[in-house]
Amino acid sequence: MRQEEKKEGFLERVNSPEDLKKLSLPEMEVLAGEIRQRIIETVSRNGGHLAPSLGVVELTLALHYVFDTPRDKILWDVGHQAYAHKLITGRRDRFHTLRQFGGLSGFPKREESPFDTINTGHSSTSISAGLGISTAKSLKGERDKIIAVIGDGSMTAGMAFEGLNQAGETEKDLIVVLNDNAMSIAPNVGAFSSFLSRKMTGKRFVTVKKELESFIRSLPGVGENILNLVRKSEDSLITFFTPGMLFEGFKFKYIGPINGHRLDLLIETFKNISHLRGPVLLHVLTVKGKGYGPAEKDPAHFHGVGSFEIATGTSQKDPKKTAPSYTSVFGETMVDLGQRNKQIFAITAAMPEGTGLSGFARTFPERFLDVGIAEQHAVTFAAGLALEGFRPVVAIYSTFLQRAYDQIIHDVCAPNLPVIFAIDRGGLVGEDGPTHHGHFDITYLRSLPNITLMAPKDENELRHMLYSALFSRGPVAIRYPRGAGVGVPLDKEYREIPFGEAELLKEGNDILLVAFGSMVEPALEASTRLESQGVSAGVVNCRFAKPLDPRIVEWAKSTGCVLVIEEGVRQGGLGGAVLEALNDSGIGNVRLKRIGLPDKFVEQGPIALLREKYGLDSEGIFKEAWNFLKA
Numbered sequence: 341m342r343q344e345e346k347k348e349g350f351l352e353r354v355n356s357p358e359d360l361k362k363l364s365l366p367e368m369e370v371l372a373g374e375i376r377q378r379i380i381e382t383v384s385r386n387g388g389h390l391a392p393s394l395g396v397v398e399l400t401l402a403l404h405y406v407f408d409t410p411r412d413k414i415l416w417d418v419g420h421q422a423y424a425h426k427l428i429t430g431r432r433d434r435f436h437t438l439r440q441f442g443g444l445s446g447f448p449k450r451e452e453s454p455f456d457t458i459n460t461g462h463s464s465t466s467i468s469a470g471l472g473i474s475t476a477k478s479l480k481g482e483r484d485k486i487i488a489v490i491g492d493g494s495m496t497a498g499m500a501f502e503g504l505n506q507a508g509e510t511e512k513d514l515i516v517v518l519n520d521n522a523m524s525i526a527p528n529v530g531a532f533s534s535f536l537s538r539k540m541t542g543k544r545f546v547t548v549k550k551e552l553e554s555f556i557r558s559l560p561g562v563g564e565n566i567l568n569l570v571r572k573s574e575d576s577l578i579t580f581f582t583p584g585m586l587f588e589g590f591k592f593k594y595i596g597p598i599n600g601h602r603l604d605l606l607i608e609t610f611k612n613i614s615h616l617r618g619p620v621l622l623h624v625l626t627v628k629g630k631g632y633g634p635a636e637k638d639p640a641h642f643h644g645v646g647s648f649e650i651a652t653g654t655s656q657k658d659p660k661k662t663a664p665s666y667t668s669v670f671g672e673t674m675v676d677l678g679q680r681n682k683q684i685f686a687i688t689a690a691m692p693e694g695t696g697l698s699g700f701a702r703t704f705p706e707r708f709l710d711v712g713i714a715e716q717h718a719v720t721f722a723a724g725l726a727l728e729g730f731r732p733v734v735a736i737y738s739t740f741l742q743r744a745y746d747q748i749i750h751d752v753c754a755p756n757l758p759v760i761f762a763i764d765r766g767g768l769v770g771e772d773g774p775t776h777h778g779h780f781d782i783t784y785l786r787s788l789p790n791i792t793l794m795a796p797k798d799e800n801e802l803r804h805m806l807y808s809a810l811f812s813r814g815p816v817a818i819r820y821p822r823g824a825g826v827g828v829p830l831d832k833e834y835r836e837i838p839f840g841e842a843e844l845l846k847e848g849n850d851i852l853l854v855a856f857g858s859m860v861e862p863a864l865e866a867s868t869r870l871e872s873q874g875v876s877a878g879v880v881n882c883r884f885a886k887p888l889d890p891r892i893v894e895w896a897k898s899t900g901c902v903l904v905i906e907e908g909v910r911q912g913g914l915g916g917a918v919l920e921a922l923n924d925s926g927i928g929n930v931r932l933k934r935i936g937l938p939d940k941f942v943e944q945g946p947i948a949l950l951r952e953k954y955g956l957d958s959e960g961i962f963k964e965a966w967n968f969l970k971a
C-alpha cells in the first residue's frame with residue numbers, strides 16, 4: 341500500500357487575508373491551532389512576546405476575515421500581540437527570523453508591510469493614532485474602517501483616556517477593541533452580554549431603531565422628551581448587565597464583553613458593528629497564553645521570554661552567563677536597603693518583575709506601588725512622597741522613562757526633590773529593537789538642572805551608587821545595562837561615593853580612555869591590548885555624566901589625546917560634556933574623539949553583535965584608539 345503524503349496545513353495556504361476569507365469556520369479553527377504551534381516553535385528558539393500573541397489568535401483571524409485590510413486599518417497597541425497578524429499577512433516564510441538581526445521585527449513596522457499601520461513598541465498610542473487616521477479619512481471623504489486593538493494593561497495609561505475623550509467628543513468613526521485578559525466575569529453574565537451585544541448590533545435592529553427614533557422625534561411637543569427617556573432606559577439596561585458605563589460616559593457605543601476565542605461570535609459581532617457610525621468599543625475577553633499550558637499558568641513570565649524548552653517551558657540558560665544580572669542585584673539591594681531605611685518607597689510602572697522589585701514588593705508591600713503603565717503618574721507620585729520626607733525609588737526602563745520627561749523636569753528637578761531614578765536597560769537592549777533601546781537617557785537627562793546622573797562600572801558599584809543616592813538632597817538617576825554583570829564580588833558593606841568623583845583606574849601617557857558605565861570593562865580590555873602594542877593608555881571610570889569630575893580636564897591635558905566611550909547617542913552625551921568642560925577650561929590643545937551610538941534608531945539584534953557593529957566592544961575601542969593616535 342502506498343504511503344499517503346503528508347497533508348499540507350491551512351497556514352501554508354494563507355499568504356494574505358484574502359486567502360483567509362476562502363476558509364470555512366471549521367478550517368479557520370484548525371488554522372488557529374496551527375498558528376499557535378508556529379508561534380510557540382519560533383519563540384522557543386528566538387524569544388519574544390509569547391503569551392500576548394497566543395491570546396489573540398482568534399481575534400486576529402476574525403479582524404482580517406471581516407475587514408478589508410490593509411484598506412481598513414488595524415492598529416495593534418504596543419505590538420506585543422502581533423505575531424499571528426504577521427503570519428497571515430505575507431510574512432510566514434520569514435517568520436523564523438523574528439527578532440533576529442536583519443529579520444522580522446517583533447513589533448508592527450510600516451517598512452515591513454502595508455498591513456502594519458503604525459510603528460509601535462510603547463503602549464497606549466493606538467486610540468490617538470487611530471482617531472487621527474479616522475479624522476484624516478473623513479476630511480478626504482473616505483469611509484475606510486479604523487480599528488484600534490488595545491489591551492486592558494494599556495488602558496491604565498492616561499494617554500488612552502485622552503484618546504477616548506477626544507474620540508467621543510468628535511464622534512468620528514473609530515472601532516476600539518479592548519482585549520481584556522485579566523477581568524473575570526461570571527459565565528451567565530458573559531453569555532447574556534454576548535447575546536445582548538449581538539442582537540443590539542444587528543443591521544435589522546439598528547435600522548428599526550433609527551426608524552423608531554425618527555418617528556418618536558416627530559411627535560409634536562413630547563417627542564424629544566420621550567426619546568431621552570427611551571435612551572436612558574436602554575443605557576441603564578446595557579450598563580446594568582455589563583461594565584460599559586465608563587465607555588458609554590466617553591460617548592462610545594459599548595458592546596460586550598464577548599468570548600475572544602469564539603470565532604463565530606467574533607466574526608458575527610465584527611460584521612454587525614462594521615456598519616455602525618461614530619466611536620464603538622468592543623470588549624473582548626481572552627486568555628493570555630491561550631493554547632500553551634506553561635504560558636496560561638504563568639502569563640507574566642511568558643509575556644516576554646527568552647528561548648525555552650517547549651515540552652516543559654523551562655528557560656534555556658546561557659552557560660556563559662554566570663554573573664547575576666544588574667536587575668537582580670538592584671532588586672536584592674533594594675530589599676537590603678529597605679530593611680535599613682524605612683523611608684525607602686519603591687515605584688514601578690507595570691514592571692515589578694522586569695525591574696527586579698518583586699522581592700521588595702513582597703517584603704514591604706506598604707512601601708511599594710505598581711502604578712500600571714503610567715510613567716508620568718509614577719514620577720509625580722514620587723515627587724509627592726519626597727515632599728513628605730520619603731526616599732522614593734522609581735524603577736523604570738530607560739526607553740519608558742522618556743514618557744515622563746516633563747514630570748522629571750517640572751515636578752522633580754525644578755523643586756529639587758530627592759527622587760531616585762533606577763534606570764534599567766540603559767544602552768542597547770537587543771532583539772526588541774528601535775523602540776526599546778535605552779540610548780537617549782544620558783542626553784535627555786544631562787541637560788536638566790539639579791539632577792545627578794551616574795552609571796556603575798559593575799554590579800558591585802551599582803550597590804554603592806544606590807546607597808549613595810539616599811544621601812542626596814536632590815534628584816539622582818542611576819542608569820545600568822540589561823543583562824549579566826561583570827562577575828565581581830559584592831561587598832558586604834556599603835560605601836558612599838562622593839558625587840561628581842570619577843575613578844582613575846589606570847594612568848597613561850599617550851591616550852586617555854574616558855568610559856561610562858557598561859563601557860568601562862571593554863575600555864580596560866582595550867587598554868591592555870594597546871599596552872601590548874607599546875601604547876600607554878589611561879582609563880577613567882567616569883561614574884558621573886553630571887556633575888563631571890573637573891580632574892578629567894587635567895588628566896586629558898596630561899595626555900593631549902582623549903577617547904570618550906559611552907553606550908548612548910553621541911549627540912548631547914558624555915562626549916559632549918567632556919568637550920564642553922575642555923572648552924570652558926580654555927584648553928585648546930587636546931584632541932578628542934567620541935565613541936557612541938550614531939544619530940539613528942538602532943536596529944534589533946543581539947547586544948554583543950550591535951556593540952561590535954558600532955565599535956563599542958574592546959576590539960572596536962582598540963581600533964578607534966589606535967587609528968586616532970596614528971592620525
